[in-house]
Amino acid sequence: MPQTLFQKVWDRHVIRAAEGATLLFIDRHLIHEVTSPQAFDGLRLAGRKVRRPELTYATVDHNVPTENQLDIRDPLSRRQVEVLRANCREFGVSLLDIQSGRQGIVHVIGPELGLTLPGLTIVCGDSHTSTHGAFGALAFGIGTSEVEHVLATQTLWQGARPKSLGIEVTGTLGSGLEPKDIILAIIRKIGTGGATGQVIEYYGPAIEALSMEGRMTICNMSIEAGARAGMIAPDDVTFDYIARGSRPYAPKGATLDAAIRDWKTLRTDDSSAFDRRITIDAGSLVPQVTWGTTPAMTVDITGVVPNPEDVPFASPDDARRALEYMGLTPGTPVEQIPVDLVFIGSCTNGRIEDLRTAASIFRGRKTAPGVRAMIVPGSEQVRMQAEAEGLDRIFTQAGAEWRQSGCSMCLGMNPDKLTPKQRSASTSNRNFEGRQGPGGRTHLVSPAMAAAAAVTGHFTDVRHLV
Amino acid sequence: MEPFVTHRGRLALLDWTDVNTDLIIPARYLKRIERTGFGPLLFADKRYAPGGAPEIDDPERHGPENPEFPLNDPALKDATILVVGRNFGCGSSREHAVWAVQQAGFRAVIAPVPGEGFADIFESNAFNNGLLVIELPQADWEMIAKASHTAPGRAEATIDLRQQKITIEPVDGIPAASLAFQVPESQRHRLLHGLDAIAETMAHEPEIDRYERSAPEWSLPSGVA
Numbered sequence: 001m002p003q004t005l006f007q008k009v010w011d012r013h014v015i016r017a018a019e020g021a022t023l024l025f026i027d028r029h030l031i032h033e034v035t036s037p038q039a040f041d042g043l044r045l046a047g048r049k050v051r052r053p054e055l056t057y058a059t060v061d062h063n064v065p066t067e068n069q070l071d072i073r074d075p076l077s078r079r080q081v082e083v084l085r086a087n088c089r090e091f092g093v094s095l096l097d098i099q100s101g102r103q104g105i106v107h108v109i110g111p112e113l114g115l116t117l118p119g120l121t122i123v124c125g126d127s128h129t130s131t132h133g134a135f136g137a138l139a140f141g142i143g144t145s146e147v148e149h150v151l152a153t154q155t156l157w158q159g160a161r162p163k164s165l166g167i168e169v170t171g172t173l174g175s176g177l178e179p180k181d182i183i184l185a186i187i188r189k190i191g192t193g194g195a196t197g198q199v200i201e202y203y204g205p206a207i208e209a210l211s212m213e214g215r216m217t218i219c220n221m222s223i224e225a226g227a228r229a230g231m232i233a234p235d236d237v238t239f240d241y242i243a244r245g246s247r248p249y250a251p252k253g254a255t256l257d258a259a260i261r262d263w264k265t266l267r268t269d270d271s272s273a274f275d276r277r278i279t280i281d282a283g284s285l286v287p288q289v290t291w292g293t294t295p296a297m298t299v300d301i302t303g304v305v306p307n308p309e310d311v312p313f314a315s316p317d318d319a320r321r322a323l324e325y326m327g328l329t330p331g332t333p334v335e336q337i338p339v340d341l342v343f344i345g346s347c348t349n350g351r352i353e354d355l356r357t358a359a360s361i362f363r364g365r366k367t368a369p370g371v372r373a374m375i376v377p378g379s380e381q382v383r384m385q386a387e388a389e390g391l392d393r394i395f396t397q398a399g400a401e402w403r404q405s406g407c408s409m410c411l412g413m414n415p416d417k418l419t420p421k422q423r424s425a426s427t428s429n430r431n432f433e434g435r436q437g438p439g440g441r442t443h444l445v446s447p448a449m450a451a452a453a454a455v456t457g458h459f460t461d462v463r464h465l466v
Numbered sequence: 467m468e469p470f471v472t473h474r475g476r477l478a479l480l481d482w483t484d485v486n487t488d489l490i491i492p493a494r495y496l497k498r499i500e501r502t503g504f505g506p507l508l509f510a511d512k513r514y515a516p517g518g519a520p521e522i523d524d525p526e527r528h529g530p531e532n533p534e535f536p537l538n539d540p541a542l543k544d545a546t547i548l549v550v551g552r553n554f555g556c557g558s559s560r561e562h563a564v565w566a567v568q569q570a571g572f573r574a575v576i577a578p579v580p581g582e583g584f585a586d587i588f589e590s591n592a593f594n595n596g597l598l599v600i601e602l603p604q605a606d607w608e609m610i611a612k613a614s615h616t617a618p619g620r621a622e623a624t625i626d627l628r629q630q631k632i633t634i635e636p637v638d639g640i641p642a643a644s645l646a647f648q649v650p651e652s653q654r655h656r657l658l659h660g661l662d663a664i665a666e667t668m669a670h671e672p673e674i675d676r677y678e679r680s681a682p683e684w685s686l687p688s689g690v691a
């Protein structure tokens with residue numbers, strides 16, 4: 001029977017399967033400060049240890065101020081960071097802390113460090129763990145009780161093996177188009193619950209043509225379609241990424257050669273092995289912009305704000321609530337919607353390529369009057385690389401802010417927040433009500449589209465600027 | 467974990483789809499490092515009038531409520547069964563969302579339709595905390611939603627996890643009804659007995675040991691093997 005990539009990785013990790021329950025071995029456990037304190041408390045209460053501290057890596061990202069990482073003024077944020085430090089010390093877990101040169105958003109640093117590899121199972125108390133699937137790993141988010149379970153046992157209970165959804169992306173992305181447009185178009189097509197309970201594999205020529213950064217952007221937002229995980233088969237692009245650069249935890253020498261021989265078998269044998277399949281054509285895409293309060297509420301940049309009766313996957317009542325929250329009138333051309341703030345960063349689009357793309361739009365231009373633009377590298381490594389390439393100067397010369405790494409304005413948890421009714425063009429992954437701060441209005445776009453909005457003051461078809 | 471066998475309680479309806487975990491519990495409250503105190507923070511940015519949401523470290527103190535938020539109907543004060551729209555709990559993995567629902571007094575949440583009612587991570591988190599999540603076929607869900615809508619605060623149901631059956635009590639001319647549901651067998655077993663998953667897993671330690679010994683060298687982080 002032909003198997004999918006996902007089935008192969010899943011089957012390799014089954015310790016026990018009975019009565020619809022599966023015990024999976026977990027190869028990597030990533031931890032951050034927000035979803036772990038109660039898990040460590042649980043261990044302490046039960047007198048348990050971390051079973052495999054050498055497979056467990058922590059960082060601080062959600063609470064870290066990106067203006068000055070060292071200056072955590074909010075006492076509750078500071079406490080959360082300090083509690084993680086104390087827990088890592090007590091339980092012997094490695095912490096990639098501020099000032100280590102390796103701190104960053106957990107899903108940006110895993111691949112950078114060489115912790116993320118094909119064929120592994122990777123979990124983290126964070127839904128965007130799906131990002132790591134870009135390497136052909138089975139990676140998914142878990143809750144705090146499960147974090148405690150993995151800490152104590154290095155395993156996780158799952159149900160029966162999930163169904164697989166093959167998404168073929170054909171064609172070639174046009175100029176000004178980005179991986180973000182592909183994933184937004186997919187979510188728009190299948191809905192926020194379109195892949196619930198399923199594992200997506202993305203494949204096809206438009207996927208193979210992408211860098212690892214681009215593949216991570218796509219897998220990152222799998223959860224926004226409800227998927228358990230998103231995966232892409234590893235290939236030479238993947239192997240090169242792992243072998244190059246400074247990736248302290250990646251296999252090297254003969255071990256790497258053996259690994260690559262193994263990884264080459266991690267492919268879907270035949271697309272008939274998927275439980276369900278859909279195809280989208282990258283060549284026909286235009287830049288995507290979300291107008292509403294779910295990532296499926298998306299339109300083309302050339303389109304208009306829809307009527308509440310015409311919104312797929314939402315009842316007219318839901319759609320009306322979204323329009324009201326966003327302060328939008330049906331029929332308004334998207335290009336006429338002004339923005340107050342532009343946020344370029346997050347685990348979706350805070351990697352070096354994203355910053356290069358944004359810089360190519362900012363170069364020689366200025367942010368529009370009244371628009372604040374924040375550029376937030378996803379990790380300290382990304383920050384240093386961008387500075388070595390001079391990208392920071394392009395941003396600051398354009399009047400944008402160049403900041404330190406962290407989750408920043410992706411979620412309203414650190415000082416970077418929208419104020420009520422402020423409207424953003426954001427490269428992050430969620431446009432939920434209040435996600436970037438209570439009352440804030442988020443439009444999700446690609447880095448190029450965000451930069452275009454920054455320099456024109458409203459949503460703009462970036463294809464006219466490239 | 468508190469076992470769940472049967473429960474009779476009042477129904478409350480929140481007929482919105484795609485209710486995400488940022489809405490259920492806004493991110494700023496995740497700075498709490500305890501598992502408790504989340505009840506008053508449930509739907510904080512919807513439930514209180516602007517400016518009325520509690521401070522992070524003082525959840526019990528809040529400003530006036532927003533009268534338009536469906537769950538603020540005073541008749542629903544004692545409701546213990548929450549009836550919601552499709553894809554409830556989507557978005558972030560935060561288990562705090564489940565703690566908030568539970569600590570606000572709910573024992574069970576009911577959504578339409580099988581396979582689409584709840585986001586995956588929310589569902590796992592719910593079972594791990596003894597919050598029963600039930601997905602009903604559309605027509606059955608509409609029946610229970612109608613009872614909740616017609617007789618707020620008086621509509622009641624009994625959930626029997628052993629029989630996997632919901633009985634809607636007759637109210638305001640709506641006749642009694644009995645609805646079958648299904649939760650995964652392993653979850654049902656854990657819930658019925660209030661089992662601790664970690665203790666259960668540790669009973670399989672020899673199998674975990676055996677698996678670990680067979681792991682290929684490349685699968686270990688370099689330099690720590």
Ligand code: SF4
Pocket residue numbers: 061062105106107126128346347348406407410411428429
């Ligand atoms: S950048 Fe945003 S989505 Fe990514 S881990 Fe941080 S808060 Fe979560």
